[in-house]
Each structure stands twice: as structure tokens, then as C-alpha cells.
Amino acid sequence: MSGTGSMVIALAGNPNCGKTTVFNNLTGARQHVGNWPGKTVEKKEGRFSFAGREIQVVDLPGAYSLGAYSEDEIIARDYILHQKPDTVVNVLDATNLDRNLYLTIQMLEMGAGVVLALNMYDEVKAKQIKIDIHELARRLGIAVIPTTACHNEGMKDLINAVISQPGNDRRKPLEIDYGREVEAELNTISQFIKTIPDLADKFSPRWLAIKILEGDENIWKVIGKHGNSGQLVTLRDAAIKRLEDKLGEDVASLIAGHRYEFISQVLKGIVVKPAGITPGQSFSDKLDRVLTHRFLGIPLFLLAMFAVFNLTFALGSPLADWVDRFFAWLGGVTGMGLAAISAPAFITSLVVDGIIGGVGSVIVFLPNILLLFLSISILEDSGYMARAAYIMDRFMHKLGLHGKSFIPLILGFGCNVPAIMATRTLGNRNDRLITILINPLMSCTARLPVYVLFAGAFFTANQGVIIFSLYLLGIVLAILMGMLFKKFVFKGGASHFIMELPPYRLPTLRSTLTNMWDRGSLFLRKMATIILAVVILVWILSNLPFGVEYASQESILGRIGSFIAPVFTLAGFGFWEAGIALLFGILAKEVVVGTLGVVYGIEEAGLSMAIAGSWTALSAYSFMTMTLIYIPCIASIAAIKRETNSWKWTFFAIGYSLLLGWTLAVLIFQAGRLLGLG
Amino acid sequence: MERLTLGLIKSGTTAIVKDIRGNENLRRALVEQGLVAGCRLNVVKNDIGGPLIISVNDTRLALGRGAALQVMVEEVDSLKKFTPELGNTNLSAGVLCGEVKK
Numbered sequence: 001m002s003g004t005g006s007m008v009i010a011l012a013g014n015p016n017c018g019k020t021t022v023f024n025n026l027t028g029a030r031q032h033v034g035n036w037p038g039k040t041v042e043k044k045e046g047r048f049s050f051a052g053r054e055i056q057v058v059d060l061p062g063a064y065s066l067g068a069y070s071e072d073e074i075i076a077r078d079y080i081l082h083q084k085p086d087t088v089v090n091v092l093d094a095t096n097l098d099r100n101l102y103l104t105i106q107m108l109e110m111g112a113g114v115v116l117a118l119n120m121y122d123e124v125k126a127k128q129i130k131i132d133i134h135e136l137a138r139r140l141g142i143a144v145i146p147t148t149a150c151h152n153e154g155m156k157d158l159i160n161a162v163i164s165q166p167g168n169d170r171r172k173p174l175e176i177d178y179g180r181e182v183e184a185e186l187n188t189i190s191q192f193i194k195t196i197p198d199l200a201d202k203f204s205p206r207w208l209a210i211k212i213l214e215g216d217e218n219i220w221k222v223i224g225k226h227g228n229s230g231q232l233v234t235l236r237d238a239a240i241k242r243l244e245d246k247l248g249e250d251v252a253s254l255i256a257g258h259r260y261e262f263i264s265q266v267l268k269g270i271v272v273k274p275a276g277i278t279p280g281q282s283f284s285d286k287l288d289r290v291l292t293h294r295f296l297g298i299p300l301f302l303l304a305m306f307a308v309f310n311l312t313f314a315l316g317s318p319l320a321d322w323v324d325r326f327f328a329w330l331g332g333v334t335g336m337g338l339a340a341i342s343a344p345a346f347i348t349s350l351v352v353d354g355i356i357g358g359v360g361s362v363i364v365f366l367p368n369i370l371l372l373f374l375s376i377s378i379l380e381d382s383g384y385m386a387r388a389a390y391i392m393d394r395f396m397h398k399l400g401l402h403g404k405s406f407i408p409l410i411l412g413f414g415c416n417v418p419a420i421m422a423t424r425t426l427g428n429r430n431d432r433l434i435t436i437l438i439n440p441l442m443s444c445t446a447r448l449p450v451y452v453l454f455a456g457a458f459f460t461a462n463q464g465v466i467i468f469s470l471y472l473l474g475i476v477l478a479i480l481m482g483m484l485f486k487k488f489v490f491k492g493g494a495s496h497f498i499m500e501l502p503p504y505r506l507p508t509l510r511s512t513l514t515n516m517w518d519r520g521s522l523f524l525r526k527m528a529t530i531i532l533a534v535v536i537l538v539w540i541l542s543n544l545p546f547g548v549e550y551a552s553q554e555s556i557l558g559r560i561g562s563f564i565a566p567v568f569t570l571a572g573f574g575f576w577e578a579g580i581a582l583l584f585g586i587l588a589k590e591v592v593v594g595t596l597g598v599v600y601g602i603e604e605a606g607l608s609m610a611i612a613g614s615w616t617a618l619s620a621y622s623f624m625t626m627t628l629i630y631i632p633c634i635a636s637i638a639a640i641k642r643e644t645n646s647w648k649w650t651f652f653a654i655g656y657s658l659l660l661g662w663t664l665a666v667l668i669f670q671a672g673r674l675l676g677l678g
Numbered sequence: 679m680e681r682l683t684l685g686l687i688k689s690g691t692t693a694i695v696k697d698i699r700g701n702e703n704l705r706r707a708l709v710e711q712g713l714v715a716g717c718r719l720n721v722v723k724n725d726i727g728g729p730l731i732i733s734v735n736d737t738r739l740a741l742g743r744g745a746a747l748q749v750m751v752e753e754v755d756s757l758k759k760f761t762p763e764l765g766n767t768n769l770s771a772g773v774l775c776g777e778v779k780k
Contacts, residue, residue, distance in 0.1 A: 064710040069703070098735045099712050215702065249715070253698065256709040257716065273736075280690055280722045284738065294725045390740045394728040402742055403729065427703060496700075497729055497742030498707045 006054040008083075009162055012076060012107065013091035014100055015062035015425075016502040018119045021149035022091050023059045024514055026159070050159050058085065061424070066106045067216055071424040074218055080112050081203070081222065087113045087162050094118035094146065095127060097271060101263045104140075108174035111204050114142050115161050121146040121154065130272040139266050141174075150508050173204045176262045178255060181246055185213060185239040192235060199223065212236050213243075214252045284503040288387065297391040304384070308375040309471075312368050313464065319367035320452075327360035349550065350539055354598055358535030361597030361607060362449055362590040363527055369445040370520045376414045377515035381507035385410065386499060393497050399479060400486030402497035405435040409478065412442030413471075414519060416632060420639040428495035434485045436640055437653050440632035441478040443471050445523070446589040450627045453593050457608035458617040466621070470628055477629065477660065526588060530634075534584055534591050538598045551599045571626065571662065572619030572669035582626065588633050618677050622669040629661030684730070684741075684749040687721045693751035694718050700748035711739055713749070 013019040027046025044059040060079055061072035080088060088107055092100035097118075107114050116137075118124070124131060124146075137144040143161040147154030178186065189209035194200045199208065203222065211219040212232060223229050243251050291300055331352050338348045379385045385407055393403030404426055411419035416439050423439075426432045448467075455466040541560070542551035552558055553576055561576030564583060568574045577599050585592035593607075600610040615623065631654050632640065641650040687693055695717045698705050712734045713719070722738060723731040730741045741749075 067706055067710070069706050069710060096736055099737055102710070102712065250705065252702070253705055253709060253714055257714045260712065260714060260717070280720065280733070285722055288723070288731065288738075292723070292731070294728065386740070390729055390731070393740070393742060397742075403740065427707060496704050496707065496745035496748075497740065498711060498745055499740045500711065501731065501738040501740050503738070 006056065007086040007163070008056045008058065009087045009089055010058045010060050010079060010083075010085040011089050011091060012060045012080070012103065013062060013119075014064050014093065014103060014500075016500065017062070017091050017093045017100065018149045019059070019062060019091040021511055022089070022117060022119065022147065022155070022158075023057060024511075025149055025152050025155050027057055051163065053163060055159070055162075063103060065103060066110070067214070070427050077110075077218075080107060080110060085112075087115055087165050089117055089158065089162060090114050091117045091119050091147075091149075094121050094124045094131065095129060097131070097267060098260075098263055101266070102259060105174060105176065105259055105262060108140070108142070109176065109204075109210065110207050111171055111173035113165055113171050115158065115165060116140070116142060116144040117147045117149075117154070117158050118144060119147050119149050122148045122151065128274045132270045135270050136266070139270070150511060173207055175206065176258060178210075178258045181243055182213070182251070182254065182258075185243060186210060189213065189232070189235055189239065192232065210255065213239060214255055215240070282503070284383075284501075287504055288501070291384070291387050292390050297387075298395075301388055301391055304379070304388075308372070308379075309468065311375055312371045313467075316368035316371045320364050323366060324360075324364045327356060327364065331356045331360065346543070349543075350536070353550070354536055354539030355532065358538065358594040358598045359527060359532055361453075362531055362594045365445070365449045365452065365590070366520075366523065368448055368452075369523050370516060372445050372448075373414050373519045374512065374516045376411065376519075377512045378507050379410075381505065381512055381515065383502045383504045386501050389499060390501065399434075399482040400490075401431055401434060401482060402495065404497060404499055405431055408435050408439060409442050412439045412444060414445060415522070416440050416442065416444050416636045417639045418519070420636065420643055423643060426495075430490040430492055431495055433644060433649060434482055434490055436643055437485060437649065437656075438478040438482045440636055440653065440657060441474045441481065441629065443474040443628055444589070446633065447627055449590050449593040451624055453596075453608060454611070454615070454620040454624050457612055458615065458620040466624075470624055473625065474628055477664075481656070481660070526590075526635075530588050531591055531594055534587050535594050535598055538580075538584060538595050542598060557599070567662075568626075568665070570670065571622045571665035573615065573623045573626075575614055577614060578623060582630065585627065586631050586634060588635070589627065592627055618669060618672040621672070622665040625668055626661045626665040629657055629664060631658050631661075681750050681752055683747050684719075684721070684732070684751050685724075685743055685746040687724060687751060687753065689721055689724050692718065692720045692754040694754060695749060695751050697750040698748060699750065700745070704745060704748060708745070708749070712737070713739075718754070719751070 011019050011023055023044065023046065027048050046057045046059070048055055048057070058079065060076040063070070063073040063076045065073060066077040066080075067073055079085070090104050090107060092104070104114060104116065118131065118133065131146075133144050133146060143165070145154055145158045145161050147158055149155075177183065186206060186209045189212055190205035193205040193208055199205070208219065208223065212223075213236065220229055223232065240251050243254070247254060290296060293300075334356060335348060335352045338351065379388070388410065389403040389406045391403075392406040396402050396406055405423075407425075408419045408422040411422050419439050419442070420436050423432045423435045426435060447470075451467045451470055452463075455463045459466045538557060541557035542555045544556045548555045553562060557580055558576050560583065561578075561580035564579035565574045565576050568578060568582075577596065580599065581592045581595040584595045596611065597607055600607055611620075631637075637650060637654065640653050641647065644650060681696055682693075684693070684695075695713060695715055697715060698708055698713070708714075717734060720733040721730060722733050727743065729743060730746050732739050732741055
């Protein structure tokens with residue numbers, strides 16, 4: 001790729017290799033989120049300039065292989081195959097080349113232009129591993145650069161290697177010797193492919209032949225567009241039968257075995273590891289013996305969760321008070337300021353009641369939300385999240401799922417949208433659907449403002465217990481619904497649990513904060529867009545028709561609320577304020593509080609007094625239950641639609657949660673009344 | 679040597695994978711993690727019930743019991759655990775899969 005102008009590079013690598021850190025180092029703040037071609041799955045892109053060139057970076061999903069085992073692998077492969085980036089920067093965990101190169105050589109077989117970043121090179125040195133980088137580059141025929149992304153080292157060398165890469169068209173795909181028998185069959189199939197000019201021009205015939213022999217079902221989507229697949233299937237079936245008869249082994253495993261053998265030949269004499277530590281004796285293994293202990297594992301996990309929630313509330317609440325005071329002050333000052341310049345009353349009302357009252361009542365929770373995301377980042381970056389999945393595997397089996405499904409559920413405490421996307425690592429479609437459908441029951445940070453407001457107003461003494469009980473209720477319901485779905489909707493055996501346990505690492509401050517900010521800033525963006533818009537809408541509706549008393553039952557807002565309200569009479573909150581808050585809450589759950597803020601025309605501090613006039617402790621609890629369960633927010637609904645790719649399951653998710661939420665709210669209120677709690 | 683399922687191998691034992699049973703999805707997922715016939719692994723943790731932790735190519739893998747039962751292995755004689763002829767890439771966790779195979 002000599003010359004000037006813009007170029008596109010893609011970042012590829014196994015999970016846990018530090019790829020995201022490389023991405024952040026290269027692009028800094030110049031990132032945005034887009035969609036993959038043909039799919040509506042989130043895609044991270046960024047840009048940077050180097051030596052006068054504009055370079056676009058695409059962050060491919062982490063994958064171990066380019067087969068079609070999971071959605072992530074398909075996305076990564078399709079991007080390299082169809083979008084043909086100028087260079088693929090393959091980030092590797094340099095302490096574990098044998099395994100990381102499995103992905104590399106598959107990209108080389110496709111004919112992609114690859115530059116290797118041997119990442120975590122500081123650990124290579126610390127572990128006294130010797131790697132002959134020049135020889136590795138010579139044997140693979142590609143540039144190899146040592147990097148330590150977490151200390152921002154080697155990035156310049158990496159970019160220099162990338163821009164001095166030869167052009168795409170001059171690269172020859174890597175050819176691995178798969179043994180005489182397999183080679184003969186590969187030859188037959190690729191000869192046939194060469195007779196289809198459409199295919200042979202676009203893709204390496206040999207690579208297609210390998211994929212066909214491997215039994216990769218997804219490859220037919222590539223081939224299918226060009227016809228003749230019927231004959232190819234016949235060819236494949238005959239070839240596979242011949243090979244399995246002759247060699248007595250399944251062809252896909254045979255091919256994989258040869259790839260690993262090739263890697264070991266490449267690395268022979270290049271990598272020297274000290275005899276050092278026997279498996280089971282490393283620091284990680286010793287820590288694992290305690291943290292994943294049969295009996296201690298779960299109590300320790302619960303303790304960690306307790307610590308997370310304590311951090312979120314104990315540290316977050318005083319900070320939230322400051323923000324709250326700030327908005328009370330801002331509201332006062334702005335009101336006075338607007339009066340001083342004798343602004344029209346409706347402007348004052350819009351700014352003070354609408355924007356400051358509505359947005360302010362929600363933004364108060366930013367400290368809590370950031371702290372929760374911080375905790376989740378630490379759990380992920382330290383390697384503990386994978387252990388949590390391991391510990392819970394036994395339990396998850398009882399739901400017909402396995403440990404890997406547990407990670408999206410934990411992420412759901414932060415925000416259900418990335419959590420639903422995280423189900424992409426699950427290979428089995430049924431597992432994925434169940435995990436997606438129960439995910440909204442994990443109480444996300446957006447619902448927290450509602451709990452804090454109501455628990456603060458009605459359960460001052462045991463606020464913490466009440467909030468915790470809602471989280472617990474969500475978990476219990478997720479379990480029960482998971483079991484029901486497995487039993488009646490998604491029948492079939494459990495799939496297998498296979499997951500890498502990355503070594504424990506001390507999370508670096510920078511990566512943890514970046515991670516936290518990535519997620520927390522979404523909350524802020526939501527504030528500035530959807531929540532602000534809804535709050536203004538609510539304010540407008542409370543002032544229409546003209547001349548109506550602000551936010552009264554006669555306003556349009558009050559009329560809509562009154563129309564919905566009777567549905568909730570049995571649940572104890574059959575008044576219009578609750579109805580309208582729940583309706584707008586579908587747009588974003590924080591809006592429940594924001595709407596009440598506008599309706600009562602005050603921000604958070606005064607709001608708890610205002611709601612005490614309408615709710616009782618019992619109806620407050622049934623209302624919180626409803627908020628927890630009923631209808632996922634718009635963003636989650638969109639994520640469910642994208643990831644399930646089905647309207648049926650999207651409507652199912654909406655329908656069941658509404659029904660479940662309403663039923664429980666009614667049950668709680670009615671049972672409470674019978675017990676004399678009302 | 680006797681072939682056993684990986685599910686029965688005790689913690690601290692080194693073994694060589696002989697055969698992977700089960701469906702295509704399971705085999706594909708195991709291959710991605712470097713588990714192929716001929717590959718050497720070490721059982722780091724195997725409790726009764728629940729998933730195992732194994733070490734393959736110096737990586738720790740959590741492996742559900744169901745999956746482990748489909749992997750047939752031969753135990754390596756403990757005395758021959760780390761023979762030098764097995765190559766020099768990684769003496770601690772066994773060598774690369776392909777090399778053992780030959």
C-alpha cells in the first residue's frame with residue numbers, strides 16, 4: 001500500500017489479547033459506532049492521521065477462528081472477505097503464540113494482508129520468553145511488531161509497518177500442506193471452482209475448497225450467489241466420504257490438526273519458554289483454587305457483588321447529593337435570571353420545570369451509574385468475570401443454559417443493550433434466545449433512579465434492603481422464566497460450556513476508566529437526546545390545550561394518563577401521573593422519574609415529598625416492581641430485534657414482560673392489602 | 679494405554695487427546711481452543727460434578743462436564759511427563775498439538 005491517500009485497516013484478534021486497547025491507542029477520541037454491512041450489529045470505527053494520511057480503523061469482534069461457529073466469527077470473516085480492508089492488524093497475546101496464530105493463519109489462507117502485533121510484550125519479557133521476531137516475520141512472510149498496548153508502546157512502529165505494506169492485489173494466499181489425500185480432494189474441488197469465473201475472480205479457489213471440505217455451512221452463502229452449488233455439494237459429499245473412509249478421522253478435525261502442526265513448525269526454534277512453572281502452579285492457578293472453589297466460589301462471588309453494590313451506593317449517594325444540590329441551585333438561579341430579564345412565563349416554565357426539573361431529576365444518578373460501570377469494568381478487566389461464569393455453570397445447567405450465558409446477565413445490571421449484544425459469543429441459537437429474552441429482567445442502571453426515588457420516599461430506614469430486594473426479584477424471575485422457556489419453548493439438550501479463563505491481571509487505571517467512560521457516556525448521550533426530547537414533549541403535553549392549568553388532569557398529558565390509569569387500579573397506582581410515567585418510561589426507564597419531575601414541576605429532592613401524596617409504601621413497591629419488569633426500553637427492544645433478527649421474539653419479549661410485570665404488581669398490592677400493609 | 683474420558687482424569691494429570699466425540703459444534707468449538715487429537719493437556723482442576731479447568735498450550739480453559747465426557751484421552755506416564763524430545767516451544771504445558779501427533 002505505497003502512495004498516499006486514505007486507507008482502511010481492520011483490527012482482528014482473539015478475545016483477551018488487548019485488541020480494544022490498541023484500538024483506543026490508535027484512534028483516541030475519534031471513534032464512532034456504526035453498523036456492519038448487511039447486518040445491524042454494532043461496529044466500532046475510528047480514524048487517525050499519520051504522516052499525512054487519513055487512516056480508518058475498524059474494530060472486528062474478537063474471535064478464535066474464522067469458522068462459522070459464532071456470530072462474531074462470521075462478522076469478522078465476512079468483513080475481511082467482502083470489504084477487503086487494506087491491511088488487517090492482527091493483535092496477538094505474545095505469551096501464547098501457538099494458540100493465537102490459529103486465527104492468523106486462517107487470515108493468511110484467505111489472502112488477507114496481515115501485520116502482526118505481538119502484544120503484551122512486557123509479559124513476554126517478564127516471563128523470560130524468547131521470541132525471534134525477525135525469523136517469525138521471515139517464515140510467515142509478513143511484518144511482525146512487538147507492542148505493549150496497555151503502556152502505549154510500539155504503536156508508531158505498528159503504523160509504520162501498516163503503511164509500508166504491499167498492495168492487496170499482490171498478495172498470495174498462504175498454502176498449508178494438508179497431506180496427500182486431503183490435497184488431492186482440495187485440488188479437485190478448486191479445479192471445479194476455477195471453472196466458475198465469478199467465484200474464482202473474487203475469492204481464492206483453494207480457500208473456498210478448504211472451507212467446503214471443513215463442512216462450513218456459512219460458506220454456501222458466499223458461493224450461493226454464484227450458482228453451481230448443487231454440483232459442489234455432490235463433490236464435497238463424495239470427497240468427505242472418501243477421506244473419512246481412508247483416514248478414519250473427521251475431515252474438519254484433520255484440517256485443524258494440520259493447521260496446528262503448521263503453527264508448531266513455524267514456531268520451532270523461534271519461541272523458547274523457560275521450563276518454569278508447571279500447570280496448576282502459576283499465580284492465576286493458585287488464585288483460582290480459592291476463587292473457583294466448589295464451596296467457597298459462590299459465597300465469594302456474592303461477596304464481590306455485595307461489594308459492587310455497596311460501592312455504587314455508599315460512594316455514589318453523597319456524590320449524587322452534590323449533583324442534586326447543584327440542579328436545585330441551577331433551577332433557582334435560572335428562574336431568577338429569567339425573571340430578571342422578564343422572559344415570558346412559558347419560557348421560564350419550560351426551562352425550570354421542564355428541562356431542569358426533568359433532566360435534572362435523572363442526571364442526579366450519574367455518579368451511581370458511573371460507579372456501577374466502573375465495577376463492571378474492573379470485574380471484566382481483572383479476569384474475574386470469566387470465573388463468575390465458571391462458578392455459575394453448575395447452577396446455569398439447572399436452567400438448561402451454561403456458564404457463558406451468565407456474563408450477559410451480569411452485564412445487564414449495567415445496561416441491557418450491550419448485554420444483549422454480548423450474547424453473540426453463545427454458539428447455540430436457543431441458548432442465545434433464552435439469554436436475550438430474560439436479560440431485561442436484570443435490573444439495569446436506568447431503573448435505579450426510580451428505586452432510589454421511591455425507596456427514599458417511602459422506606460427511608462431500610463432503603464438499601466428494598467432496592468436489593470428488587471434486584472433479587474429480577475434475578476429470581478430471570479431464573480424462573482429461563483426454566484419455563486427452556487421447558488416449553490426452546491426444547492432440546494443443553495449445549496456445551498467451553499470458555500477461556502484468561503490469567504488474572506491487575507486492571508490498569510487507564511483501560512478501566514476508558515471502559516467505564518465508553519459505557520457511562522452513552523448514559524450522558526441519552527440524557528442529551530432521548531431524555532431531553534421526552535422531557536420537553538412531556539412539558540408541552542402538560543401545557544396543552546392552551547390555557548389549561550400546567551400538568552393538570554385536563555391537560556393532554558393528564559388525559560392520556562387518565563386513559564391508561566384504570567389498568568393499574570388493581571396494582572394500587574391507578575392515577576394518571578403513574579400511567580403517564582410508565583408510558584413514557586418505555587422510551588427510557590429513567591424517564592419515569594423525569595416525567596414525574598415535570599408533572600410535579602420539581603427536581604429530585606422535592607419530588608419525594610410530592611409523590612408521597614399519591615402513593616403509599618405498598619403501592620410504591622408494586623410500582624417499582626412494575627418498573628422493573630414491564631416492557632424493555634426502546635433501546636433494548638431495538639437490540640432484541642437486531643440480535644434475534646425476528647419480530648416474533650421481539651413482540652414476545654414485550655408481551656411476556658408486560659403481562660408478568662402487571663400480574664406481579666397486582667399480586668404484590670393485593671397480597672399486601674390482605675396482610676394489612678396497605 | 680487405556681483410553682478414558684477426560685471427565686474421569688484427576689487434577690494434576692497430564693494426558694494426550696486421542697479422540698473427540700460428540701457433534702460437529704462441540705468438535706469445532708474445541709478445535710478453536712486448540713483441542714485436537716494428539717494434543718497434550720493438563721487437568722488443572724476436576725471436582726466431582728461441575729466444569730473442569732484444563733491447560734492446553736498454556737491457556738486455561740473451562741470445560742463443561744458434558745463436553746469433557748466427549749473427549750477421550752490417554753494419561754501420560756507421570757515419569758515421562760516432560761521429556762525433552764517433545765520439543766522446545768513449551769516444556770511446561772506440553773508441546774504443540776501437531777508435533778505430538780507425528
